[in-house]
Amino acid sequence: MTTETQTHEEHHDPPYMLIFLVLLVMTLAEVGYAFLPLPKFWLALGLCVMAIWKAVLVALYYMHLRSEPRRLWILVAAPMPLVVILIAAVITEF
Amino acid sequence: MSSHTPAIQENMMVHDSTFEPGIQVYNMKLGMWVFLLSEVMFFTSLIGTYIILRFAHPDHFAVPGEVLNVPLTAFNTFFLICSSMTMVKAFAAIQKGDQKGLKLWLLATIVIGACFVGIQAIEYAALTHEGFVPMAAKYHALGRTGVEGGAVLGGPLYGATFYTMTGFHGAHVSIGVICLTFVLIRAMRGHYTHSDHRGVELIGLYWHFVDLVWIILFTIVYLI
Secondary structure, eight states, X not given: OHHHHHHXXXXXXXXXXXXXXXXXXXXXXXXXXXXXXXXXXXXXXXXXXXXXXXXXXIIIIISOGGGSOHHHHHHHXXXXXXXXXXXXXXXXXX | OTTSOHHHHHHHHHOGGGOOTTTSSOHHHHHHHHHHHHHHHXXXXXXXXXXXXXXXXXXXXXXXXXXXXXXXXXHHHHHHHHHHHHHHHHHHHHHTTOHHHHHHXXXXXXXXXXXXXXXXXXXXXXXXHTTOOSOGGGOOOOOTTOOTTXXXXXXXXXXXXXXXXXXXXXXXXXXXXXXXXXXHXXXXXXXXXXXXXXXXXXXXHHHHHHHHHHHHHIIIIIIO
């Protein structure tokens, strides 16, 4: 147990400040990108990619998903297909 | 024990009495994750409805910045990201047994979270003053630079969906601030230690989820 505690204490924290700076820069980039004179499709796609990237960073590093067992990853990923299906299936009605 | 990954060893070392052999995290953490996944579906129904209605009735919605205050909300987004950072710093502090750091970072998270809700309330007040209201019969959004009697921007669906989504998110943030205060009080009473800080981790998961939802909301509602 002592050895495991020592190993745990030597473990370095994830780069929280770096992730914070990345999130900050990406937020500013998103706001700037949103007002570029681009077709709506490319604006929406670019913004969604940036938003999902930020969300993944928060999940992996701040929610510590990166260091969690892989089985938890599967559980967390479970609703994602449902999200896509729910929106895509109804939007095709219009 | 040596055959398990470090993450599993961490869970076993701290929480042997409630070790879950299936997903390999302690029961309370599994419960929080399952709850958050149900919240994913909850916000999917709200944001999904907004996306679908916007696709079906584009005349009811306005372009970014016309009605909503993007700079103020971008600043508010920065605030919430800051609070996520302070929350993870609080968790990192108690992982090292730093009681003072835990309390200070928790307090910072509470203050920033409360400021987020306050700024959102100010935003709501300004929007309703400009005619952007959730009630269909009273909707007459003139925009940030509009004048009385001018052209109405968007339609009732815009107000209804906006206030529903951001209102529910704001409620989640408010509940999070209350729960964080509860955790801070327990921290001040010395309930959390290096070897057992599950409460801090669990509220941290909830708080980061609230931030994650706002990241998506801000992009879809304010920028697209």
